Amino acid sequence: MKITAFVGSPRDGNTKNLTEHALDAAKAAGAETQLIHIGKMSIAPCKACDACKKAGRCIIEDDFQEAEKSLAEAGGIIFASPVYFGTVTAQMKAFMDRTRTLRRKGVLKDKVGGAIAVGASRNGGQETTIRQIHNFFFIQEMAVVSDTKTAHYGGTGVGVAPADAASDEIGIETAKNLGTHVAELTKKLIK
Template sequence: MKIIGISGSPKTDGNNDTLIGKMLGIAEERGFETETVLISGSEIGPCTACGVCGKGEKCPIDDDMQPVYDKLAQADGIIVSSPVYFGTMTAQLKALCDRSVLLRRQGFQLNNKVGAAMAIGGSRNGGQEKTVQSIHEWMHIHGMIVVGDGGHFGGILKKPAAEDEEGIKTAEDTVNKLCDVLQMMK
């Protein structure tokens, strides 16, 4: 089974890129194949609502989203992490979410995949829950099975994330819950 980790941060090797790497490491230790999508190394433009994907055609925007469609479609589980930008996910991650409408319009390709979310804010209560909720809404629209950390919404961290022991525990619990559900679905 395959888990894809998406870091929604435009900063290379920042808190979110590092967190996704660490969480995918846990999934690998549990026997899962993993792959990443790092917004920091991608150019993904916003959806223009042209409607072409609704006709079963390829998205006409020529950018780094094309291989992301395949990665999302092939994954069994999807973990998404975003920094909190003005109370919610980054614009770059929102562009990826909006562009994923192609997968919905072309057969609900993310339906019944297991999804989990994490967010990193500047303080303990910096908008992480709202950001996780926004990611969960994207997952629900695709018909995904959404999991949290076993007691709450998902991974809720404050920066610097590597020093946030309480937050790291919620992220680890989240990835382990995602793995548990995938294993139950085998």
């Protein structure tokens, strides 16, 4: 059972920190884990060339292919993003849009998905950002899970400077609960 997390921040900061907590919890629940830092990779936005409709794959050659392979191999998937203007980062959105052929082929269907969002304000758009990630999971026909009894929607953190989330006890707890829940359902669904 493999759980892979995709971090959409362009820096080593709060989102990566909470994601590591989520993966540690998934590991404790029996999962093999991997973190892919897509925010630091070179993934261009979709240019709507529609070549993927014929080719069956995105024809833009960059770091996307490596990240796509990890997405396809995972049983459980965590998408983690800082809040940028109430939604995911441009880096994460570019990654989502490039997975169009995976949706057409049903590659992510019935995989388990959980979301993490970190903003500078306590109510700075974490829930709207998580909603954006959940929309992606729904459209990919995935099974969406929460962080259960803490924030309900997923890992939800607060931080301004990159190290702030390291002391966000509430955020850390939501991330751990999310990681555990993703692993538990993945274990039930994927043998």
